[in-house]
Amino acid sequence: MASYDDVMSLSVRRGFLWPAADLYGGFAGFYDYGHNGALLRRRWEDLWIETFLGLDENYYLIDSTTILPEAPLKASGHVDHFSDVLVTCTKCGESYRGDHLLESVTHEEHEGLSPEDIDAKVRELRIRCPRCKGELGPSRPFNMMFPLGVGPTGKDRAYLRPETAQGVYLNFKREFEALRRRLPLGLAIVGRAYRNEISPRQGTYRMREFLQAELQIFMDPETFADRVDFASVADVAVRVCWAAEKSKPEAHDLPAKALVERGLPSWYVYHLVQVQRFYLDRLQLPRERFRFAELDERERAFYNRVHFDIQVDQESLGGFKEVGGVHYRTDHDLSGHASMSRENLAVTVDGRKIVPHVLELSFGVDRNVWALLDLDFVKADRSVLRLPPRLAPVAVGVFPLVNKDGLPEKAESVHRELRARFAAFRDESGSIGKRYARMDEIGTPFCVTIDHPTLEGEGVTLRERDTQKQVRVREADVAATLDRLLRGEIRFDTIA
RNA sequence: GCGGCGCUAGUCUAAUGGUAGGACAGAAGCUUCCCAAGCUUCUAACGCGGGUUCGAUUCCCGCGCGCCGCACCA
Numbered sequence: 176m177a178s179y180d181d182v183m184s185l186s187v188r189r190g191f192l193w194p195a196a197d198l199y200g201g202f203a204g205f206y207d208y209g210h211n212g213a214l215l216r217r218r219w220e221d222l223w224i225e226t227f228l229g230l231d232e233n234y235y236l237i238d239s240t241t242i243l244p245e246a247p248l249k250a251s252g253h254v255d256h257f258s259d260v261l262v263t264c265t266k267c268g269e270s271y272r273g274d275h276l277l278e279s280v281t282h283e284e285h286e287g288l289s290p291e292d293i294d295a296k297v298r299e300l301r302i303r304c305p306r307c308k309g310e311l312g313p314s315r316p317f318n319m320m321f322p323l324g325v326g327p328t329g330k331d332r333a334y335l336r337p338e339t340a341q342g343v344y345l346n347f348k349r350e351f352e353a354l355r356r357r358l359p360l361g362l363a364i365v366g367r368a369y370r371n372e373i374s375p376r377q378g379t380y381r382m383r384e385f386l387q388a389e390l391q392i393f394m395d396p397e398t399f400a401d402r403v404d405f406a407s408v409a410d411v412a413v414r415v416c417w418a419a420e421k422s423k424p425e426a427h428d429l430p431a432k433a434l435v436e437r438g439l440p441s442w443y444v445y446h447l448v449q450v451q452r453f454y455l456d457r458l459q460l461p462r463e464r465f466r467f468a469e470l471d472e473r474e475r476a477f478y479n480r481v482h483f484d485i486q487v488d489q490e491s492l493g494g495f496k497e498v499g500g501v502h503y504r505t506d507h508d509l510s511g512h513a514s515m516s517r518e519n520l521a522v523t524v525d526g527r528k529i530v531p532h533v534l535e536l537s538f539g540v541d542r543n544v545w546a547l548l549d550l551d552f553v554k555a556d557r558s559v560l561r562l563p564p565r566l567a568p569v570a571v572g573v574f575p576l577v578n579k580d581g582l583p584e585k586a587e588s589v590h591r592e593l594r595a596r597f598a599a600f601r602d603e604s605g606s607i608g609k610r611y612a613r614m615d616e617i618g619t620p621f622c623v624t625i626d627h628p629t630l631e632g633e634g635v636t637l638r639e640r641d642t643q644k645q646v647r648v649r650e651a652d653v654a655a656t657l658d659r660l661l662r663g664e665i666r667f668d669t670i671a
Numbered sequence: 672g673c674g675g676c677g678c679u680a681g682u683c684u685a686a687u688g689g690u691a692g693g694a695c696a697g698a699a700g701c702u703u704c705c706c707a708a709g710c711u712u713c714u715a716a717c718g719c720g721g722g723u724u725c726g727a728u729u730c731c732c733g734c735g736c737g738c739c740g741c742a743c744c745a
Contacts, residue, residue: 557707
């Protein structure tokens with residue numbers, strides 16, 4: 176666990192991440208990744224792809240444009256629902272959402288009104304500023320999406336995509352054909368999305384440009400349960416927190432089958448278990464730092480029938496924070512695009528014609544990277560980033576014990592060989608302890624040290640980050656041993 | 672977006688209306704047979720712009736950025 180300042184200081188000092196354009200004072204809501212951060216993020220993405228595309232043989236990675244024309248975003252509801260009309264008080268400057276302002280007076284729903292409608296209503300109902308009773312100014316639209324004018328006239332309205340999911344829905348029909356009309360079909364995108372957040376804050380937690388990793392599973396809700404092996408996970412304890420207790424740092428361990436008994440689809444719970452395994456087994460988070468948080472009807476989007484956030488408890492962000500979500504979106508997305516585009520997106524499976532339903536596994540990549548920097552950072556007598564070995568930017572450090580007697584030359588040749596297979600880093604400056612410390616802080620799991628016995632053919636020293644223990648390994652075996660350690664096939668304490 | 676507080680080397684900080692000192696980190700050298708050791712030398716900062724002033728890092732204003740609260744987060 177690490178404080179916010181610890182995470183930022185480490186990130187900046189060691190090349191993980193920092194504010195974009197900070198040469199010019201920074202750019203709120205935008206972050207750049209340095210050499211270690213770029214590697215850490217890529218390794219997280221690789222692990223995510225391997226894990227979630229591995230859930231079924233018919234799951235694939237695709238890619239789509241980050242700029243979308245207006246029509247699909249109208250169909251998805253983003254143009255109408257992702258925007259608000261803001262009304263600002265001319266006296267105290269406070270801003271209000273127009274629809275909320277009207278609702279507080281009329282106690283009716285007022286979604287989708289234009290600024291002109293809102294202004295007319297404000298005049299008609301003689302609404303004044305709720306805070307200072309001042310006069311309200313003219314309303315103006317505010318959309319969370321970044322608008323773009325495409326082409327020389329800019330008349331073709333377009334937006335930076337607010338989520339990667341729409342790119343998948345737009346390509347569903349093509350992929351369904353190319354992949355020979357089989358369900359379930361999983362299509363994933365790892366890519367950038369953009370939201371004009373009013374108040375970006377807390378490091379990479381709320382950004383205006385961010386990375387999403389999303390898997391959209393298109394399936395037949397009638398038969399999907401038969402496709403997943405729920406029996407194999409029925410007794411797995413799942414960490415959940417109900418909507419009513421979400422503000423508290425609580426979580427219950429409930430067997431998967433108990434969640435099904437409470438009314439959740441078995442295929443939905445099956446995927447909760449897979450997501451939890453990703454965090455607990457592969458990312459090695461402490462169990463108590465992880466939970467699924469239920470969203471009640473008021474909190475979740477109207478088309479999400481079931482919605483649990485994936486949350487990780489982080490000291491730097493002050494508690495459990497969302498890093499992803501598991502959403503059952505029904506056929507909302509494909510039906511919306513079908514009616515707007517007038518394309519038939521229904522498919523025939525098992526002799527029935529259906530519009531596929533979507534189970535979405537959605538992850539914020541930057542939030543996940545931040546969570547790792549927070550949870551894996553240990554600051555005691557030394558600073559160690561206890562990343563899972565697979566995620567470490569540098570897999571192995573290679574050092575001469577001292578800079579004389581031919582040891583540097585030997586280290587250079589060992590490094591050259593290891594570098595062909597691993598992310599290997601060579602260091603000759605400072606004392607041996609200082610070099611170990613530098614590696615510890617960026618999470619390098621193993622170090623190889625060349626000493627005098629090495630020159631006599633008596634092997635090298637292999638040192639582990641977390642225990643600081645070291646063993647002697649024959650020079651010819653180093654690469655193979657490292658490979659097995661990094662794959663998790665053997666544990667360090669078994670090779671003594 | 673509103674309000675409050677803040678902004679000094681890469682990081683953490685000290686001091687000051689007369690242009691800044693330290694620690695750690697970094698570089699070079701010496702030393703060093705396993706965990707940030709030691710010695711020498713060096714690099715490196717007042718967020719940006721304007722105002723007041725003989726002189727501003729310091730006081731004032733604007734902007735940027737950050738943190739906290741509010742609002743926002745289909």
